[in-house]
Amino acid sequence: MYRVFAWVRGAWGGSGVVHGSAPTVQFHMSSASWCQNAALKQMRAQMPPCDSKPEPYQGMSKERMLEIRRLNCNGMTMKVTYYKRPLFIHQGFMQWLWDVDGSRYLDMFAGVATVSLGHCHPKVTKAAQEQLQRLWHTSAIYIHPQIQEYAEKLVSHLPEPLKVVYLTNSGSEANDLALLMARLYTGNSDVITLRNSYHGGSPSAMGLTSNTVYKYPVVSNLSCHNTMCPDVFRGPWGGEHCRDSPVQTIRTCSCSPDHCQANDKYIDQMKDVFATTVPRRIAAFFAEPIQGLGGTVQYPRNFLKEAYKLVREKGGVCIADEVQTGFGRTGSHFWGFQAHDVIPEIVTMAKGMANGFPMGAVITTEEIGRPFADGLHFNTFGGNPVACSIASSVLDTIKEDQIQENCAVVGTHLLNELAKLRDKYEIVGDVRGKGLHIGVEMVKNKESREPLPVNAMLEILEETKDMGVLIGRGGLHGQTFRIQPPMCVTKDDADFFLAVFDQALQNFTERR
CATH class of the missing domain: 3.90.1150.10 (Aspartate Aminotransferase, domain 1)
Known part of the structure; x- marks a missing residue:
């Protein structure tokens, strides 16, 4: 009490x-x-x-x-x-x-999980002020040190082969871009997300989102499909041995501590979507390591690992939406996907990345980035010197302040x-x-x-x-x-x- x-x-x-x-x-x-x-x-x-x-x-x-x-x-x-x-x-x-x-x-609530280090954090504020006195903005068509320095520092926090960075201004924009890259690389169109998910409010990201509240009656979900969210509290299966959390649900189940039968059931639902809803080949699977706006939903421990295997068998790439789970927020790992013992082909991020300054990113492999580079994609503000200086300070402070x-x-x-x-x-x-x-x-x-x-x-x-x-x-x-x-x-x-x-x-x- x-x-x-x-x-x-x-x-x-x-x-x-x-x-x-x-x-x-x-x-x-x-x-x-x-x-x-x-x-x-x-x-x-x-x-x-x-x-x-x-x-x-x-x-x-x-x-x-x-x-x-x-x-x-x-x-x-x-x-x-x-x-x-x-x-x-x-x-x-x-x-x-x-x-x-x-x-x-x-x-x-940190401005919807965005002010990662704290409002007006002295170290981050100092970095912003110093950069504002040098250079506010120049396009990425010119080479300035801030974007290179930050890209190198950011990829050092990710496992191989994730080392190609595309900087954006928001999470919605990052997910839009990741979707385009996945379709270009695979040559396929269909994408699967989890029900209850939120991946942004832009036209393409709205198709990825699986919650009616965030949708408008316009065409936005072409070739976007969803599978049952493996929610061990509210879903049909799950219980006290399922999730990677200090606190388990009080809902009882017949699973043994070392084998989650609920996970098998939710994977069967995904297999059913593959068998009935999408073509033989797909482009991608989007998932947050822990759903954010969907209500902090955690999946059975092995769900993402098995889901990633199914997706790759269908020719798709796996995309981890780290907009809310990234940069150490989950405590055990720097990125949420690491707790699931998986490495996605594409990672998207935003929100706490720059402590509230508008910034997002897509990180992928050289192989996936290559066909995207065949066209011309230009982002006026992506990699802005001020944004990069702030985001670089965020990474430094996460380490320095533990x-x-x-x-x-x-x-x-x-x-x-x-x-x-x-x-x-x-x-x-x-x-x-x-x-x-x-x-x-x-x-x-x-x-x-x-x-x-x-x-x-x-x-x-x-x-x-x-x-x-x-x-x-x-x-x-x-x-x-x-x-x-x-x-x-x-x-x-x-x-x-x-x-x-x-x-x-x-x-x-x-x-x-």
Whole structure:
């Protein structure tokens, strides 16, 4: 049980004051804000101290920001404010964010698993500033040292024969490019992904994505097919011996510890797709080592290894989407695919690659890159000097600050403690993940495993935010809380999150 105290947090108005490195935030609320807060159980968790102090916010009002967002920003933007009472972020430092009123939040979602090392990390900020003073941009048609230096450093973190780098600006763009390269190399068109997957929102990547929410009624999935996601918690097969995680599902199964029968069943489903849905030869198989937006879904231990073998027998190449699992986040390995004992032909990456600066990449073999080079592919911003300098600093800092090791230690602590909350609350169905790539799947009850309704999820999400912690949400039904913080978080930060999350679950349970 985590220790909690009575508290009031200024989430709906008023003026906040952060008292230097003091562990709490004091807030003076308007009477209207007090009324809005009255229905909630007031509590106060001991927020870890922070020596950084935000600059006073002096920008436009929250009302004006919302007006511009409504009038001038894309309609989709309005749907993803995430909270009923939107969060107006002003400044960040490492694992902390401050809103325009001065309230401090522990960021346990890292801008959707993107701010890998922490907001405004001093080493990365210094690298950006120094490069901005030398050269902002020149196209890759000229040779500048930053792109060469970074490419060499990046491939040193990958196994042979993965050594040819194509730099992009996003994960969607990287997956688009990987798809094109696979089709050119194999001479085949058909591609297989896992159901529940997300590989981006560009026209081609939308075809790879297997979740209706992210699709539009336009042609985007020509020659794209999917097979059953080997989800050992929600799928038809799986149980307590299946996945590579410090925490196993509590769902029982008849598998022995050294042989997962569920894996055999999911591989049979893939064989069925090969027998009924695609031609004799295919282009590629796309998979994240652990699904991210799909709800941090982990597969049986040998699934990818056997799936890769089937794909290669059909003439296809295997593509690892490391957009969320790469750069040490899973703790045990630098890349997620390494935990599956496989080497893909193509690896895509983005997000934490440059700590939030827009950047992505495709890495492949010389053999696969050769036919792609027969045409002319040009990317104006790919390999931008500033992006390369930032990304190079990220790689250096991961090593210097022992970030991967921190992911393993703090992540395992989080997983084990979250498993205790799973045992405590009927609505917590599953806890899973590796390192700081964690999912908590919520259910109406453990017996049915029926997803907790969206309104209930949003209620818990909102209250967690109001108590000073930001987490994410994913899964096919939006039923999984995602914990993917900046990889600099500490055990003290983790314990603060756990206390807040425990209280939010308790409050929700008591209101039911």
